[in-house]
Amino acid sequence: MDERLRHRAAAVAFLVTLAFLYPTLAVVDELARHLGPALLPLHLFAVWLLAVVAMALLSRRPGRGEEP
Amino acid sequence: MTARRILIVDDEPNIVLSLEFLMKKAGHVVESVTDGAAALDRLGGPPPDLVILDVMLPGIDGFELLRRMRARPEWRDVRVILLTARGRASEREHGLALGADLYVTKPFSTRELIRRVNALLDGERTR
């Protein structure tokens, strides 16, 4: 686990934290009034899934031939 | 005591001069060369009975000269006294290992040197 992975992990965690908390949440909740009541849970789960995918891609071990 | 032939190899003219004087006074026939190239040439000639050899010669060092000397069958039994102005123990070992009979550090006692030269010529092996 190199420094690059540590930086990427920190970045993912930071962005996810922003998306999970105020003020993002307040904005989403406000939008939900216009776009449909399911927006808040959809937002939370979508961010969650996106972050998982991002982290899965970013934490791949560099394969042969790729730059380390 | 019959006269013996002694070859002096040193590049310091004054030291050569003093050695020549001492050896002649001791009754020996003396011949001297003052650089490595001349010394190498001399190896082609008839071997003397004893060589007084300076370690630090220009062109070739005394150790190398000694090695080449010992490589020649006719020079194998020539007695060799190494003279040096650098008194390191390792060099002494090196010199003796190459087949020198004696290793003398400059400056030396002239009486002692004469005594050792005569003793060597009379068959004493000091090492």
Next chain:
Amino acid sequence: MNLTGIAFLTALAYLALLFLLALYADRRAAAGRRLVAHPVVYTLSLGVYCTAWTFYGSVGLAAERGVAFLPIYLGPTVVAFLFPLLHLKLLRVSKAYGLTSIADFVAARYGKSGLLGGFVTLVMVAGTTPYVALQLKAVAASLEAMLGDEMARALHGFGADTALLVAILLALFAILFGTRRIDATEHHEGMVFAVAFESLVKLAAFLAVGLFVVYGLVGGFGELHRRVVAAGLEELLGFAATGFTYTDWFGYTLLAALAFIVLPRMFQVAVIENLEIDHLRTASWLFPLYLLAINLFVLPVALVGRLAGRGGDMLMLELPLAADARFFAFLAFIGGLSAATAMVIVATVAVATMISNDLVMPALLRIPRLGLERRPEVPGLVLGIRRTAIVLLMLAGYGVFRLAPPDLPLVRLGLVSFVAVSQVAPALLFGLYWRRANLAGAVAGLGVGMLLWTYTLVVPMAAEAGLLDRSLLEGGPFGWDLLRPQALFGLEGLDPVTHAVLWSLGANVVALLVISLTTEADPLQRVQALFFVDVHYGARSVRPWRGEARVAALQELLARFLGPGRTAAFFRREGRRRGRELLPSDRVDAELVQSAERELARAVGATSARLVVGSVVRGEVPGPESLLELLDETSQAIEYSQRLEQKSRELERLAAELRAANARLRQLDALKDEFIATVSHELRTPLTSIRSFVEILRDHPDLAPAERQRFLAIVAEEVERLGRLVDDVLDLSRLEAGRMEWEVGLHDLREIVETALVRAGGLLRGRGVEVTTDFALARAPLVCDRDRILQVLFNLLSNAAKFAPPAGGRLHLELRSLGAQYLVRIEDNGPGVPPELRDAVFEKFRQGARALHDKPRGSGLGLAVCREILRRFDGRIWCEDSRLGGAAFCFTLPAAETLRRAG
């Protein structure tokens, strides 16, 4: 057979299956084929975070307050993304030091403090017991839900009795698979494999039941959404339904994140049981995915429940049962049972290890009368303590479940214990990243945190249960409004848990910071701090230290705790590392003591290990002073290397510089050796001539007068040569040390050159050298030390004379101006200097310079002295080709400024 019987038997069969799986995994591990050495198994074992609360409580909460259940999972999700940072460090530290639990970890960080280890253990016991109770209650409640209301009433207490049976079986499981060996850092493959299996079961069960409920009962997400809107339940999807403020949302997320890090069961599976650090790579995304998947159907199931007019914690069971889908009801029941049992097993094993290693053993070891370190039955004792602790924890959990007042919701109790457990997080996290954090700070923080936890959470709970005066909550103690436990200092409008989290953790952190900054840590603590904070930067270094204690004593001691087999293996290993067998009569050194302590720490924890080893080498371990020295040295080295690591390019540059400097130093050293040898040679050569001729003169009084005269002249010449050499050596050393005395004045370089030529005239004539001159300047005023410049010129002229060929020697001397400088050029037709040696000749006694000329009859220092003198007057000297065919030595000197301006 009726449903009850089936459920009961299913539970027993399920537990039997777990036993078999654990046994199988242990066997495989013993045979060297580890089932658990896979990142997916590691990730699944982390699923122990999801307990019966996830299975039942979350759904119940969602039915009432929508997404309010989520922060408890969002916090750990964020932490999981941080695995490659935070847990990487936790793992490296605990693997390096053989740590056995969260209490051991924290205690070891703060100087292997028994006080702190015990404190943390107590907090963990307080935080775990209600949680165990919650699990047992969930098992009981789920069984009763399977029975249906009437049956449950008829068989009153059946669920509870089953819960007791389950508790006993779980205790048995924990004892069998969690306390087999004394070495707590050895991995419990069976337990971990069973837990990972349970994580899979509960996920599969949740997904299956969720799919059944959403698609089987309602007809899909779209239909569910339509019905929710139609029933006017869409409010439940918004933030308002949670009853939270955004601060509460943040508070719960933070609480869950911290608890996830420090919960004993989480620390156990994530850190202690980890087999390969690299598994974190997979877990950092797979575990968030697991959490996402297991939470996916919480809200939908809750909504379906609300549409059916239901609520409460048993929706997962009740919805399938109401639809007469017994299979799915069973799945849900098994899933819940999985969640509950996994938590109980891991938590009790983890906390029991703490109790034995950080509470009971240190206490027993401190009682001198017991003489524990001299008794043979210690390994059995440690295991006995752990087993007893497991049983007691399980019974305590059962007791809390049975005795808790009926109006005290267990979920609330669970949250209260979460807050207690999270108080350990500041000491852990600051300890991991901040070197100044010290024991006093950690104890103060934990103490203040627990006090506020008691005041803001336990006191109100007691008041609500009628154990304290209720007026305390509304009016504060003694009617002091500011001190109301749930609105401390006027902090109002928050959820009680958030209120408690903010106050207790805030005060905890502040106390830790303030006390750490204002108090000094003892040396041991500072050393430990260094090792923990800078774990990336290599292992601990050990100063050579040799005490009086013998290897035999240490051997005997270790054998008592570890048994003879492991002790022998340990000493064999140490011997191999040293390349020689350790004999019983050998003295122990510091390294061996530390290794032994680490080995022992695996069994009994860091604090106890220190006490035990201290009993053998007491008073002999390196004292605080030497530790302090080590600390300073190490910290300097570490800071240095940290800086280097931050900029790897700078590192490379620095390394190259260091290498070059090193090479220069070595070269200088060699030069110094060479210098001394050469000076000795140069001194011996004239001395030899002098001695020889003096002895000749002594021994031959009959010498001819002419010969006597000649020999005396030689002696005089050699004495002079010796004198010159001594002068040159002295000059050079003065010049190089900057201690030369200069007589600086305004002089004429032409006059100096001419004087030098006159002085060297005898020598030149003696060698038959023909001299020509070319002085382009009538006057050449300059500021210099006349004698020294004269010395330079004489030196160069006599060199030229020395190297002149025996016949037909020529020398050409030239003086002219070159810009603002004067140039002096001395050419000869001697052998010359090959281009590659033209710099070397100015070095003192350079071999190259010696080999070049046929042993110059000088000191070998002359040119070096010349260069130094000229340098003093901003002049330069070099050697080039001569038009005469030999060497040309040139030097420049700046012209006098005033006169140059005038001219």
